[in-house]
Amino acid sequence: GNSVTQMEGPVTLSEEAFLTINCTYTATGYPSLFWYVQYPGEGLQLLLKATKADDKGSNKGFEATYRKETTSFHLEKGSVQVSDSAVYFCALSDPPRGQNFVFGPGTRLSVLP
């Protein structure tokens, strides 16, 4: 079945540091890929998405590129802020094969001032 693997956290960075959170997936078809963010005490919010190979999703300074050859969708941000501290979830959806959303285990990011 389909699956999503993320780098283990927690990830702790200083403000203005460069962020990478790795995400790789296993899928039998051509899934859509997503990053969700969960701020403390809140629900998950869609951060960005990409629906086909080589697409780049971007939002709020974050970006991720759908790499079919490496089955990856790594999340990056050039300069993190304290307000980016949250848990980040990578996810995939493969509807034509009846696969529901599959979420990764989440990566906690803490940004220190």
Next chain:
Amino acid sequence: DTAVSQTPKYLVTQMGNDKSIKCEQNLGHDTMYWYKQDSKKFLKIMFSYNNKELIINETVPNRFSPKSPDKAHLNLHINSLELGDSAVYFCASSHGQNYGYTFGSGTRLTVV
């Protein structure tokens, strides 16, 4: 506001009780879901309804029963609550899976 709203936000109850969590979406989405998030933040799907019909029913105890009176509502009823049911429960909805999900803000259930 257009959103997915869940009530209550917090629920503390004793073992053995029966409780319900309500979810409503005004986004016009066809599909609604219930997820359970454990203390390690791992998300596990429980149920999915499309136009009031159950389409996903993962392996959860039959003490959990979803009810969808219409496609804008998906409630979760839990009988005979156990300590292990303590978690955050999220409702979500989607127009189609390529569009992603919209999540509610969660219900933190604590069973004592």
